[in-house]
Amino acid sequence: MTAPWNRTVLLGEWRLLWRDPAAWVALVLLxxxxxxxxAQGLAREQALAASLAQWADxxxxxxxxxxxxxxxxxxxxxEISNFRDPRNADVVGRRLGVQHLALPSTRLxxxxxxxxxxxxxxxxxxxxxxxxxxxEGELTHPRRLALGRFDVSFVVVFIAPxxxxxxxxxxxxxxxxxxxxxxxxxxSGGFGSWLMGRVLPRxxxxxxxxxxxxxLAPLLQMSSDGTGGEGQTLAxxxxxxxxxxxxxxxxxxxxxxxxxxPLDGARSALALAFAWLLFVVLIPSVSQVALDLAHxxxxxMAYVDAMRSATDLAxxxxxxxxxxxxEDHPELAGETVNLEDFFAQRxxxxxxxxxxxxxxxxxxxxxxxxxxRQAAWMRLTSPALLxxxxxxxxxxxxxxxxxxxxxxxxxxxAEWRSFFHPRVLSGEQFFDHDQVPGFVYEPEPLRQxxxxxxxxxxxTGGFALLFAWLALRRCRSLPKVIGQG
Amino acid sequence: MIGRLVHKELTELRRDGRALGMLAIxxxxxxxxxxxxxxxxxxxxxxxxxxxxxEHARWLEQDAxxxxxxxxxxxxxxxxxxxxxxxxxxxxxxxxxxxWMEAHRxxxxxxxxxxxxxxxxxxxxxxxxxxxxALLPLLLLLLAAPMISGExxxxxxxxxxxxGVRPERIVLGKGLALGMLLLLLLLxxxxxxxxxxxLGGADGDVLLRWSLLAVAAALxxxxxxxxxxxxxxxxxxxxxxxLVLLGIWAFGTLVAPRGVMxxxxxxxxTPSALEFRQAIDAGLADGAARERRIExxxxxxxxxxxxxxxxxxxxxxxxxxxxxxxxxGNRVFDAVFGQLHDGYLAQERWLQGAGWLAPFLAFHGLSxxxxxxxxxxxxxxxxxxxxxxxxxxxxxxxxxxxQPETDGRRYLAGPELWATVPAxxxxxxxxxxxxxxxxxxxxxxxxxxxxxxxxxxAVARRLAP
Numbered sequence: 001m002t003a004p005w006n007r008t009v010l011l012g013e014w015r016l017l018w019r020d021p022a023a024w025v026a027l028v029l030l031x032x033x034x035x036x037x038x039a040q041g042l043a044r045e046q047a048l049a050a051s052l053a054q055w056a057d058x059x060x061x062x063x064x065x066x067x068x069x070x071x072x073x074x075x076x077x078x079e080i081s082n083f084r085d086p087r088n089a090d091v092v093g094r095r096l097g098v099q100h101l102a103l104p105s106t107r108l109x110x111x112x113x114x115x116x117x118x119x120x121x122x123x124x125x126x127x128x129x130x131x132x133x134x135x136e137g138e139l140t141h142p143r144r145l146a147l148g149r150f151d152v153s154f155v156v157v158f159i160a161p162x163x164x165x166x167x168x169x170x171x172x173x174x175x176x177x178x179x180x181x182x183x184x185x186x187x188s189g190g191f192g193s194w195l196m197g198r199v200l201p202r203x204x205x206x207x208x209x210x211x212x213x214x215x216l217a218p219l220l221q222m223s224s225d226g227t228g229g230e231g232q233t234l235a236x237x238x239x240x241x242x243x244x245x246x247x248x249x250x251x252x253x254x255x256x257x258x259x260x261x262p263l264d265g266a267r268s269a270l271a272l273a274f275a276w277l278l279f280v281v282l283i284p285s286v287s288q289v290a291l292d293l294a295h296x297x298x299x300x301m302a303y304v305d306a307m308r309s310a311t312d313l314a315x316x317x318x319x320x321x322x323x324x325x326x327e328d329h330p331e332l333a334g335e336t337v338n339l340e341d342f343f344a345q346r347x348x349x350x351x352x353x354x355x356x357x358x359x360x361x362x363x364x365x366x367x368x369x370x371x372x373r374q375a376a377w378m379r380l381t382s383p384a385l386l387x388x389x390x391x392x393x394x395x396x397x398x399x400x401x402x403x404x405x406x407x408x409x410x411x412x413x414a415e416w417r418s419f420f421h422p423r424v425l426s427g428e429q430f431f432d433h434d435q436v437p438g439f440v441y442e443p444e445p446l447r448q449x450x451x452x453x454x455x456x457x458x459x460t461g462g463f464a465l466l467f468a469w470l471a472l473r474r475c476r477s478l479p480k481v482i483g484q485g
Numbered sequence: 486m487i488g489r490l491v492h493k494e495l496t497e498l499r500r501d502g503r504a505l506g507m508l509a510i511x512x513x514x515x516x517x518x519x520x521x522x523x524x525x526x527x528x529x530x531x532x533x534x535x536x537x538x539x540e541h542a543r544w545l546e547q548d549a550x551x552x553x554x555x556x557x558x559x560x561x562x563x564x565x566x567x568x569x570x571x572x573x574x575x576x577x578x579x580x581x582x583x584x585w586m587e588a589h590r591x592x593x594x595x596x597x598x599x600x601x602x603x604x605x606x607x608x609x610x611x612x613x614x615x616x617x618x619a620l621l622p623l624l625l626l627l628l629a630a631p632m633i634s635g636e637x638x639x640x641x642x643x644x645x646x647x648x649g650v651r652p653e654r655i656v657l658g659k660g661l662a663l664g665m666l667l668l669l670l671l672l673x674x675x676x677x678x679x680x681x682x683x684l685g686g687a688d689g690d691v692l693l694r695w696s697l698l699a700v701a702a703a704l705x706x707x708x709x710x711x712x713x714x715x716x717x718x719x720x721x722x723x724x725x726x727x728l729v730l731l732g733i734w735a736f737g738t739l740v741a742p743r744g745v746m747x748x749x750x751x752x753x754x755t756p757s758a759l760e761f762r763q764a765i766d767a768g769l770a771d772g773a774a775r776e777r778r779i780e781x782x783x784x785x786x787x788x789x790x791x792x793x794x795x796x797x798x799x800x801x802x803x804x805x806x807x808x809x810x811x812x813x814g815n816r817v818f819d820a821v822f823g824q825l826h827d828g829y830l831a832q833e834r835w836l837q838g839a840g841w842l843a844p845f846l847a848f849h850g851l852s853x854x855x856x857x858x859x860x861x862x863x864x865x866x867x868x869x870x871x872x873x874x875x876x877x878x879x880x881x882x883x884x885x886x887x888q889p890e891t892d893g894r895r896y897l898a899g900p901e902l903w904a905t906v907p908a909x910x911x912x913x914x915x916x917x918x919x920x921x922x923x924x925x926x927x928x929x930x931x932x933x934x935x936x937x938x939x940x941x942x943a944v945a946r947r948l949a950p
Contacts, residue, residue: 285611300583301583
């Protein structure tokens with residue numbers, strides 16, 4: 001095989017593709033799907049950014065209104081319910097000053113919905129328990145969640161391979177059926193290079209529009225800044241592009257391998273269609289069933305049941321709990337603390353409930369984590385699963401970035417409580433509205449993203465290499481291949 | 486003649502190792518998915534039973550306290566799995582499992598199981614219903630695509646027609662063979678489950694649901710078989726027929742449902758969480774009408790009892806204030822929750838209508854509706870829980886009303902009051918309501934069956950060799 005011959009084959013194939021209506025149909029379908037998905041993604045990101053800004057404005061306005069009212073009540077006097085009094089630290093920390101912490105999108109957010117439909121991009125933080133806060137979320141039609149989104153990831157993982165396989169299904173079956181294969185191969189520098197010459201232009205025809213859309217998305221999505229700068233955007237964009245390339249290379253290698261098998265056109269098309277079904281539909285579905293059988297999901301009903309029992313126990317001992325707490329923290333047992341103080345009691349009962357629930361929470365989280373670990377292994381069974389995860393991860397809508405955000409939410413929750421708890425327990429009037437902690441999102445460092453992405457990309461590449469190697473092996477036994485044809 | 490044609494087709498199908506292999510794989514998948522769905526439904530049912538009983542016991546075992554404190558203690562309502570959730574979990578993984586029913590507020594339902602799933606989203610979740618609606622059509626298309634086009638390719642169609650066999654009979658024979666294969670595959674499974682339901686003590690409603698599911702599956706799969714034969718009759722090569730059918734399947738099962746959902750959301754927009762909560766807060770804050778009603782009630786009671794001070798009333802006026810607050814809140818919740826749920830159900834109806842584009846959507850909607858794991862059942866659950874919450878508030882406020890607090894003594898109720906509140910005993914919707922909601926879905930499935938049938942009859946008459 002010589003380089004000039006490759007060039008000739010490639011140019012010839014480009015010319016053939018140019019005149020092939022099937023190639024145009026595939027290209028137009030892909031572009032339409034990509035543009036539709038990108039437009040949806042950009043609109044979704046715009047709506048999300050607007051919603052996050054609205055939450056932030058609302059939180060700020062609530063805190064300012066609470067501070068103003070507290071000053072006014074102090075200055076002018078007036079009647080107000082204890083449960084609405086902005087001079088009460090518990091009321092501010094629990095209701096009036098609730099903060100909605102935002103996970104800003106990356107500049108690639110429009111490319112993949114990932115897990116962002118299920119895990120909202122904001123979380124409220126107040127004095128309420130962590131469980132109660134985490135239960136809140138965005139309102140989404142459950143069927144929307146069940147069906148999934150028509151995003152660029154969906155187009156890449158489901159539609160692009162179908163179109164690619166449609167273009168490659170007749171390679172080299174058409175020549176074999178026409179009896180031209182021996183002639184074609186004799187003219188060329190080898191069966192493998194001839195096959196590559198046929199596959200590569202078709203792969204590029206579909207890969208290039210996908211990569212263009214991947215480049216366009218961050219340029220069009222100007223509203224987000226959750227990546228931590230241009231460097232991260234570039235790195236995420238590169239990872240996204242590399243994963244897309246690896247995934248489509250896998251399908252091309254698979255088609256190459258099927259092309260070397262002694263199959264006629266119909267059987268070759270059938271084999272490719274079955275491969276698509278296997279990797280995109282069957283394996284992901286079956287792996288989910290296997291996961292459910294091996295690691296059943298922990299039950300939230302059982303959790304709520306246990307939580308209620310623990311709450312009853314702690315409530316029944318409410319006064320004792322407060323007394324014990326004050327024994328441990330005598331500095332707080334000033335004259336203002338009243339054993340019958342509702343707010344102090346509620347706070348301590350809540351802490352007691354959380355302490356009681358800790359083993360249950362740990363078991364629940366352990367079960368979830370074991371399931372997630374198993375699910376991570378299950379991804380290795382299909383490049384489609386790997387790619388769906390990798391694209392979401394690169395776009396910043398995957399599980400890992402959300403976990404990173406949730407760690408910050410928990411940290412801020414602790415900070416919020418440590419600010420308010422002493423003030424609630426002291427029972428003194430609260431005027432520190434301007435001193436409440438503020439949240440600043442810390443973007444996920446690249447050093448955490450690289451290893452995850454490398455694993456996903458490497459595994460997809462492994463699949464591509466496996467089929468490329470199988471195809472090459474078949475190509476080496478050229479006389480046999482042609483003979484069978 | 487028809488009998489011979491059917492026998493020939495069935496013999497060919499039996500001899501085709503690929504067909505049998507795929508059938509075996511599908512059955513294994515159905516077994517695995519059924520087992521997994523059954524296990525999940527069983528675990529959910531146990532958890533639901535334990536949690537519901539525990540919750541009611543906790544309510545009954547409350548200490549002596551003011552009824553309003555008990556109203557704030559509240560009760561959790563837990564959503565039971567649908568009656569046929571093991572066949573079709575439907576939207577269950579994405580529907581919250583519990584609602585906290587407390588004083589003053591209708592809370593949003595909490596905890597979607599999918600949030601704790603930890604697995605990748607975006608792929609087809611396997612269940613017996615998905616196998617029937619998505620994978621079985623695949624097997625059908627693989628079997629049916631070459632049925633007529635293959636005969637044409639091999640030249641045997643010309644031979645058959647030359648022998649004087651009427652083309653309609655050839656097509657009918659192939660259709661019957663396909664139908665018999667489906668029947669042989671599905672009828673034993675259906676009967677097995679039916680017997681299981683009977684032995685398990687299922688009531689008439691559940692058995693009717695299961696029977697209607699069979700009708701829906703027959704219409705959907707029958708329609709798909711007819712479409713496969715139609716495409717096969719129109720294509721000159723079996724490969725073309727296969728690719729066309731695969732395209733139709735991929736579009737109808739994977740692409741169209743997502744696209745149609747985006748369309749439904751644009752057509753019937755629903756509020757965001759922020760808008761929803763702001764609407765509730767604004768509604769609750771606007772209490773002028775409530776205050777006017779409270780004043781009117783106060784005047785009426787003062788007149789009725791001939792006193793001029795609320796403290797002198799032989800009833801507790803605080804209960805009137807509380808109940809008026811509840812009534813005011815109820816109007817706000819009815820409007821805001823109603824708008825949200827009506828929007829969702831309008832989207833669902835839109836999706837059913839779009840079943841013309843993707844019959845999988847129509848079948849999937851009907852199947853989850855009959856299995857009791859759809860949005861309609863969820864709304865019914867939420868409404869039932871809300872009715873129960875209001876009943877608790879009314880009972881607690883009535884008890885307060887009867888106990889005027891004189892001499893600074895606060896009324897403390899005991900077990901006799903707690904016992905007046907029945908356990909939250911949720912009964913799923915009747916099958917009649919489900920049928921009424923899914924009228925469009927049925928129409929789509931019927932049309933999905935009749936239209937390919939008519940087209941096939943027309944094509945069969947002019948079948949070219």
